Amino acid sequence: MLQMLPAVSTRFWELSQMGIFIGNVEFTSLHLSALRSYTPRVQFAHKLLSQKVPTALRTLSYTSQEYGKGPISKKREVYRQNVDLPTTLPKKKKKPYPIPLKQIKRAAKADKELAQRGIEKLLEPGKNGLLVIDLVPVAHEVLDAWKILIKGLSHLLHVIPVYACRECSEVHVAHSGHHIQDCLGPTSAMRRSFHSWVTGSINDVLVPIESYHLYDPFGRRIKHETRFEYDRIPAVVELCIQAGVDIPEYPSRRRTKPIRMIGKKVIDRGGNIEEPKPWQAADSYPLLDFDTQRASQRFAPPLPEDVPRIAQETMEAYETVRYGVRRLMRKYTVKACGYCSEVHVGPWGHNAKLCGEFKHQWRDGKHGWQDATLDEVLPPNYVWHVRDPKGPTLIGALKRFYGKAPAVVEVCMQAGATIPEKYLPMMRLDIVLPDSEEARSVA
Numbered sequence: 001m002l003q004m005l006p007a008v009s010t011r012f013w014e015l016s017q018m019g020i021f022i023g024n025v026e027f028t029s030l031h032l033s034a035l036r037s038y039t040p041r042v043q044f045a046h047k048l049l050s051q052k053v054p055t056a057l058r059t060l061s062y063t064s065q066e067y068g069k070g071p072i073s074k075k076r077e078v079y080r081q082n083v084d085l086p087t088t089l090p091k092k093k094k095k096p097y098p099i100p101l102k103q104i105k106r107a108a109k110a111d112k113e114l115a116q117r118g119i120e121k122l123l124e125p126g127k128n129g130l131l132v133i134d135l136v137p138v139a140h141e142v143l144d145a146w147k148i149l150i151k152g153l154s155h156l157l158h159v160i161p162v163y164a165c166r167e168c169s170e171v172h173v174a175h176s177g178h179h180i181q182d183c184l185g186p187t188s189a190m191r192r193s194f195h196s197w198v199t200g201s202i203n204d205v206l207v208p209i210e211s212y213h214l215y216d217p218f219g220r221r222i223k224h225e226t227r228f229e230y231d232r233i234p235a236v237v238e239l240c241i242q243a244g245v246d247i248p249e250y251p252s253r254r255r256t257k258p259i260r261m262i263g264k265k266v267i268d269r270g271g272n273i274e275e276p277k278p279w280q281a282a283d284s285y286p287l288l289d290f291d292t293q294r295a296s297q298r299f300a301p302p303l304p305e306d307v308p309r310i311a312q313e314t315m316e317a318y319e320t321v322r323y324g325v326r327r328l329m330r331k332y333t334v335k336a337c338g339y340c341s342e343v344h345v346g347p348w349g350h351n352a353k354l355c356g357e358f359k360h361q362w363r364d365g366k367h368g369w370q371d372a373t374l375d376e377v378l379p380p381n382y383v384w385h386v387r388d389p390k391g392p393t394l395i396g397a398l399k400r401f402y403g404k405a406p407a408v409v410e411v412c413m414q415a416g417a418t419i420p421e422k423y424l425p426m427m428r429l430d431i432v433l434p435d436s437e438e439a440r441s442v443a
Contacts, residue, residue, distance in 0.1 A: 086404065098370070121262065128258035129217075129218050129258055129259045135243055135244065136243065138327055142320065143245055146290055148317040152317060153202050153295070154296050154298065155302045158300075159415065160414050163198065164198055166195075173386065173414060178395075183196070209377060209378070210233060211233065212227075215251060215276060217345070218259055236377065239325065239377070242332055243328050247287075250286070257270055311413075312412070312418065314411075314412050322374065333346065333347045336369070336377075337355055341379075380407070382407070385426075389414055402433075403428030404426055
């Protein structure tokens with residue numbers, strides 16, 4: 001062993017007065033090739049034999065052959081140069097659970113054991129019907145940013161052209177539609193999978209996700225026969241209302257005592273209160289500023305010198321909405337169907353039989369509720385990134401060299417906004433686009 005390691009140095013210090021023994025063994029070699037057959041593992045032992053140790057000596061560091069695996073290494077958030085494009089989930093398959101199935105079963109087993117022993121389930125604020133006081137300002141901030149986001153996109157769409165496919169959900173932000181053959185519409189075979197482009201709207205960029213408004217989310221469930229008695233509003237607005245935002249036309253019950261549950265059974269919900277009748281008026285709409293309905297008609301085209309400023313404000317509002325909704329969803333339950341795009345803000349999903357996706361006959365049209373993700377409440381709607389909107393049209397031969405970005409980010413970037421760094425890896429800005437003939441010889 002010593003013959004394989006020509007230079008061996010061993011140092012021992014014993015601090016008997018403070019009761020510390022530190023062992024430091026260091027191996028150095030001039031010929032690394034000779035160590036390939038046997039690589040010793042260097043170990044450092046720090047044994048504290050007494051608690052009367054100065055603070056400076058309690059923090060001991062070491063280095064080893066395996067770089068970055070020691071306790072002193074810190075994981076930093078570093079964005080990769082390029083990332084894979086988002087995958088499209090198959091329609092003939094259920095969406096994956098956002099929480100691992102083993103963890104869901106483990107939590108259900110623990111709740112069942114508590115219910116068998118007659119012990120109530122511990123619910124945190126937000127899950128027990130009470131408001132989370134710290135998140136009330138966040139809900140107001142999200143609603144204000146949502147209003148700015150809709151207004152900014154309505155202004156920018158007068159300047160930035162957007163095209164949408166007539167038969168599928170494809171959206172393209174450029175002066176003309178691309179020529180990538182990936183259309184999945186009903187008559188795509190007749191067009192050899194080329195898209196049928198039409199002028200897009202704000203609903204193509206900011207996908208509208210609506211939810212039923214409930215006065216009491218912990219009250220009676222919505223039945224299929226009573227679904228028309230409830231208004232449908234944007235899911236982001238409904239989440240903010242349940243998180244503490246007061247809108248007179250859409251009231252929400254504010255509980256003073258938490259609900260009590262044993263297992264899946266609610267044993268005390270504070271009684272059932274008669275819900276106020278839904279707000280109805282034919283001449284006005286209270287959520288007009290928070291809805292994308294006729295948004296392009298309500299806002300005039302901006303001045304050319306104001307376009308970069310509006311784009312930057314819209315980009316910041318988009319980031320504020322996503323960050324705020326993510327924080328609210330950690331405390332307030334939001335459910336999503338595992339087969340379609342239906343979203344319900346509340347502890348349980350509704351019973352309206354409106355699902356028409358994969359195997360809906362087996363479920364009698366009922367939704368397969370599971371915990372929702374941020375992208376289901378606020379879909380990013382990825383589009384192809386165009387480096388030069390007035391340049392050559394994107395073609396299918398160079399598809400693997402193109403990048404993608406959320407539609408809102410692409411619109412704001414083309415309008416002159418500075419986008420966050422986290423979106424750059426998916427755009428693949430460092431990849432040089434070859435000619436169509438050169439692409440064939442690229443490995």
